[in-house]
Amino acid sequence: MKRPFVTKEQLEALTQQFPTPLHLYDENGIRQTARKLKAAFAWNPGFREYFAVKATPNPAILKILREEGCGTDCSSLTELMLADKCGFSGQEIMFSSNDTPAEDFRLAHKLGAIINLDDFTHIDFLKETIGTIPETISCRFNPGGVFTLGASAEGFQVMDTPGDSKYGFTREQLFEGFKKLKAMGAKRFGIHAFLASNTLSNEYYPTLAGILFRLAVELEQETGCDICFINLSGGVGIPYKPDQPANDIAAIGEGVRRQFEEILVPAGMGDVALCTELGRFLLGPNGCLVTKVLHFKHTYKEYVGVDACAANLMRPAMYGAYHHITVAGKEDAPCDHKYDVTGGLCENNDKFAVDRMLPEVELGDLLVIHDTGAHGFSMGYNYNGKLRSAEVLLQSDGTARLIRRAETPEDYFATLTFEE
CATH class of the missing domain: 2.40.37.10 (Lyase, Ornithine Decarboxylase; Chain A, domain 1)
Structure with missing residues (x-):
């Protein structure tokens, strides 16, 4: 049974002051969810949640999340401006965009944001736009094919088709891109991927983590690039229907930890920081x-x-x-x-x-x-x-x-x- 976080009496009082329709947010719930997420990944010292601004672009919400230790994931010029106005700076900002205008890249660079490139051709475009390649850079990976796993929060089998997605580098482009970026001056690298949306499965994140961790080991060994962080992005869903079980973020974090210790630690990559972008999970x-x-x-x-x-x-x-x-x-x-x-x-x-x-x-x-x-x-x-x-x-x-x-x-x- 789903119950609102607000009573009828509270609603009647606040709608006298703020007429309907209105969107209402629960500060206590936001803080508690952010703390559960942080605790689930506390085993990784460099962990940071980069809240997807597109989910809820409101300064009051962003400031609450900043107080809880979150960064922001931005995808446009105005989202970057909003993050800046809310006090986020430097590597507290991840800029993940696609089909990106030059002015967006310029502002991301000015703010010191981590730029997460969506396409191989953006390497040269970024260099032409800002005159350099940042020492810290990330690239988005698209493995192609079909990704299948369990059930989604809408009740269907999760079967997203990355190969039909407009986002990310192919595997071959990623290896070539890392070599090119390194030759152009990049020193610290990150990888990012998003394979399925709104999943209700404690196995999605560990499965994605395994894919990215193995990829990171191969990338570092073949290209010599120093992979400093891995961004697991979003995809951890919420139960929209009352009979659906919620994800257990503690179990998800533990599943990712096991993959980390099985894959990255033996490869000498135990210092890699993890990132997430769980807008829906935090705010939905x-x-x-x-x-x-x-x-x-x-x-x-x-x-x-x-x-x-x-x-x-x-x-x-x-x-x-x-x-x-x-x-x-x-x-x-x-x-x-x-x-x-x-x-x-x-x-x-x-x-x-x-x-x-x-x-x-x-x-x-x-x-x-x-x-x-x-x-x-x-x-x-x-x-x-x-x-x-x-x-x-x-x-x-x-x-x-x-x-x-x-x-x-x-x-x-x-x-x-x-x-x-």
Whole structure:
């Protein structure tokens, strides 16, 4: 059974101050999750989580994570600017981009970020852009083929196809790229890979680690490059459905440790630092979308219309993704009514739930849409002229703080030009 991290009474109080729809985040949950992750990899002295800014690009969230020892993973100019404004500097920033504009590389270099190259041709492009190759550099590896493992958080077998992905170096390009980068002045190297998304398996990270650790040994032996860090990226998922078991981050960390000691330590590489980019794992369950019931529609189906829409949470419309829904105050009521829960966009896929069994819903009820703390607000947009919602932080002391105001029509029109 999924229960919200906030009570009906708390929701009623904060929605008096901050109208729905709104994205709500749980500071206690964020800190506790970050500490569990850090403890799971405490055996690796150089470990650092580089939080994927794209998941939840809000200064208040980033500052909490910085206090918990995290860095940031940025993929664009503005994400770099945001990380800089939030106090991250130097190698606290990982810049992992693709199809990268020159100005993005220039800012990453100016900030002293670790640049994680996505493509072999970017080696020369980076040199031409900033005039040098940084002494610390990383490259993204794409092994090609098909990667199969267990179950995903959506309930399906994990079978991602790296060979169809636009990201990363081939194996041959990686070896050639390391040799080239070394000849151009690079001294400290990292490798990065991402093979599967949102997995619910304690074996994914250890399996990926084994692949990258063996690759690192071969790279160092063949190229003579000093591999200082290995970035396991993201992919550790969360249970969106109430009957799915959560990943055990302690067991995952232990699985990675075993691979580390079996592969890297005997090769004399026991000082390699590990990195992660677990945006969804850290923030997903620690955020929710709060929305109010506005209408009912009784036609061929029973529809509940709410004041949020796909512009506030794209994942169900875009991916058919499941997000659990709680009717605030009815957590223990029987789920004996079947509804489609819909927003107001002029698109038929604007549905947060289809044929979902819920307690009887009434006008004015507050619905909590779970697990939206990552890739929720950040994927918002203004289609149909919809305005992006506020973001609110439920602080450790129980008070609520506005951390991003809701957009206004003035914001929507601010970038437009009209002929006089």
